Amino acid sequence: MELEAAAILGKLIGAGLAMIGAIGAGAGIGIVTSGAVQAMGRNPDATGTIQTNMILGIAFAEAVAIYCLVVALLILFVF
Amino acid sequence: MEKLGLNLGYILVQVFNFAILLIVLIKWVYQPILGLLDKRRATIAQGLEDARIAAEARDNAEQEAAKIKAAAQAEASKVVREATERAEVAVKDVRAAAEAEAAKIREEAKTDAEEERTRILGDLRGQVAALSIAAAQKLVGDALDEKRQHTLLDEFFSGVKSGKVVVLSGSDFKGASAEVVSALPLTSAEQDTVKTDILAKTGAQAVSFRVDPSILGGLVIKVGDKVLDGSVSGKLEGLRSNLR
Amino acid sequence: MxxxxxxxxxxxxxxxxxxxxxxxxxxxxxxxxxxIGVIQPHVQLPAEPVPPITIMLGVVAALALVFSIVLKRVEGLFMAAWFVILAVLPLFFGFTWTNTLTAMVISDTVLLLIAFAIYNAFKSGSLVPKGISGAVEALLEVIYNLTEGTAGKWARFIFPWFATITLLVLVSNWSELIPGVDSIGVLEHAPAGVHGYAVQDLGFAETIVKAPAAAEGEHAEAEAESFVLVPYVRALATDLNFTVALALIAVVMVQVAGIRSQGTRYFTKFWNTGTMFSKPIFGVIDFVVGILEIVSEFSKILSFAFRLFGNIFAGAVLLFVIGSLVPVFAQAGFLMLEFFVGLIQAIVFGMLTMTFMAQATQGHGEHHEEAHA
Missing domain, CATH: 1.20.5 (Single alpha-helices involved in coiled-coils or other helix-helix interfaces)
Known part of the structure; x- marks a missing residue:
């Protein structure tokens, strides 16, 4: 019983630690969006192209956070 | 894999499902929509081509129009010039006619005014004479009888004494026409007298009468280029120069 | 509004x-x-087995058949046949029907209806489609213009994949917003090691509730009353099989696009020995980069699959948690969030597929920045 409780505790702590990686993705998405918005402000005609590339960049940055999330979910619900 | 729920059978089911959806969507959705897009693009391209042709046609038309406009302007300016000339001639004619008319009207008006003045002064003459006699009677008493006074006054105004024109006596000059100026209008009897006398003495063909109150009395007779001054003002002037 | x-x-x-x-x-x-009281339902990653929906599959197959006959197009028959196969599979092959497969059939049906509406609208000759078909047409036009701007002359080849992935993911993501999805299902005994709940009869339906206070102390009795809810329908993208299948299709099509555009020259991207002997040091580096390209293709599969799965599964868990914390009204705001997440993930999945395919058609030189995706 003690062991089981320790395993659950370890799972929860591990899932929480896994989500630390989302910090980088958050900062990255912020940088991408800030750059894109500045570019759109300077050159509104290029908004379409910039938006497309911005969404792609956000998707790449977000992928890292998603990996973290998936690891956390795996820890919580699978193992 | 087990705990993730991954299973080759399910993956294959999903792949088949996707393939069949893809076929249905390509045939029922994408092909019609892409066809529509192509048609729309072709329409737009056709529209642009049409617009280009129309622009060319318009350019040609504009050049043509410019040519026509230039010709029309030349024609128009010619017509305008002719019209202006014609109008100037017409204006000149009209103005001349109008001036003649105006001169005639002015002349008539002048004559009318002259006659009117003559008539009024004629009316005045009797009253002036009566006033003068009344004033003279006050001054000199009843030295003269009234008939005598009238005769004197008539002589004073008309310069005619017992059927003869006073200024003409003792003078002899001839002329074709004569003008008689009196201070007040002469009566028709006096005019006849003056006329016959002048005609007899000067051999003039016509005599005209004029009224000029500034000569005060007597007559001024112009025969040809000579002037016989029998007026009261002339006499006064002579008196003044003598007294000086 | x-x-x-x-x-x-x-x-x-x-x-x-x-x-x-x-x-x-x-x-x-x-x-x-x-x-009823508020409980946090059990969350399970693999799709749960549920009773097969044979009747519904029969109805949908009949619908596809009718559409096929009305439009005089053969494609509807494929669809009908596929639904019949799906209905037969559990009977003969011991195939376990899951709740995400039900969601898949629902998404298929919605797309079939949309396809029918659009084809009907175009067949009747109206150049300006109205209603839902007009909206889908506008979306597809945007997608096509995007594809053409990125891929140029390969747009006609890439567009169907981009559009189909986007539409399917969009419809399946939004099916999560239907009331009853994730919340109506069968009550089953909890599997071993899972905390269950007691069942309360509401007259018209049964629901799981917190176990009564008396029962909580005695472990054995609580175990007897342990039930979990297995929903009839669960969002399609919360099943890894679906996202992995889509990711496989996308990555395979990227290779197909590369081979179709460049022929065998495409493989020099992965096995680059051309400069190995002319420029010794850089040649080796190029070779290693080629090997890394192979790794990057596999990482693309993982990235595609787990991005979609992670977003939608996390969204479902988020809705559970919010629902159990604040049961009244608060979920509405998060449903709004899930609406946008579903839209964005659909567009991102499709657009990444399109971009990778377009880059594969363009050959060497431009495939460094996406290697880490």
Whole structure:
């Protein structure tokens, strides 16, 4: 019983630690969006192209956070 | 894999499902929509081509129009010039006619005014004479009888004494026409007298009468280029120069 | 939002009534109401097995058949045949039907209806489609213009994949927003090691509730009353099989696009020995980069699969958690969030596929920045 409780505790702590990686993705998405918005402000005609590339960049940055999330979910619900 | 729920059978089911959806969507959705897009693009391209042709046609038309406009302007300016000339001639004619008319009207008006003045002064003459006699009677008493006074006054105004024109006596000059100026209008009897006398003495063909109150009395007779001054003002002037 | 004021007032009262009803459902504020209480349902990653939906599959297959006959197109027959196969599979091959497969059939049906509406609209000759087909047409036009701007002459080849992935993911993501998805299902005994809940009979239906206080102390009895809810329908993208299948299709099609455009020259991207002997040091580096390209293709599969799965599964868990924390009204805001997440993930999945395919058609030189995706 003690062991089981320790395993659950370890799972929860591990899932929480896994989500630390989302910090980088958050900062990255912020940088991408800030750059894109500045570019759109300077050159509104290029908004379409910039938006497309911005969404792609956000998707790449977000992928890292998603990996973290998936690891956390795996820890919580699978193992 | 087990705990993730991954299973080759399910993956294959999903792949088949996707393939069949893809076929249905390509045939029922994408092909019609892409066809529509192509048609729309072709329409737009056709529209642009049409617009280009129309622009060319318009350019040609504009050049043509410019040519026509230039010709029309030349024609128009010619017509305008002719019209202006014609109008100037017409204006000149009209103005001349109008001036003649105006001169005639002015002349008539002048004559009318002259006659009117003559008539009024004629009316005045009797009253002036009566006033003068009344004033003279006050001054000199009843030295003269009234008939005598009238005769004197008539002589004073008309310069005619017992059927003869006073200024003409003792003078002899001839002329074709004569003008008689009196201070007040002469009566028709006096005019006849003056006329016959002048005609007899000067051999003039016509005599005209004029009224000029500034000569005060007597007559001024112009025969040809000579002037016989029998007026009261002339006499006064002579008196003044003598007294000086 | 441009409704008449009368309608808006009506909607406001309806909203208030729903809020009051939900309060009465979960609590007993004046000793009145159901007072179900709030629990956090069990979350399970693999799709749960549910009874097969043979009747529904039969209806949908008949629908596809009717569409096929009405439009005089053979493609509807494929669809009908596929539904029949799906219905037969559990009977003969011991194939376990899952709740995400039900969601898949629902998404298929919606897309089939849309396809029918659009084809019908174009067949009747109207150049300006109205209603839902007009909206889908506008979306597809945007997608096509995007594809053409990126891929140029390969747009015609890439567009169907981009559009189909986007539409399928969009419809399946939004099916999560239908009331009853994730919440209506069968009550089953909890599997070993899972904390279950007691069952309460509401008259018209049964629901899982917190076990009564007396039962909590005795472990054996609580175990006997342990039930979990297995929903009939679960969002399609919460099943890894679906996302992995889509990712495989996308990555395979990227290779197909590369081979179709460049022929065998495409493989020099992965096995680059061309410069190995002319420029010794850089040649080796190029070779290693080629090997890394192979790794990057596999990482693309993982990235595609787990991005979609992670977003949608996390969204579902988020809705569970919010629902158990604040049962009244708060979930509405998060449903709005899930609406946008579903849209964005659909567009991102499709657009990444399109971009990778377009880059594969362009050959060497431009495939460094996406290697880490």
């Amino acid at each position: 441009t409704d008449t004021p009368k309608k808006r007032v009506w909607g406001r009262w309806a909203l208030l009534a729903i809020i009051i009803l939900s309060i009465l459902t979960f609590f007993k504020p004046w000793g009145f109401g159901l007072g």
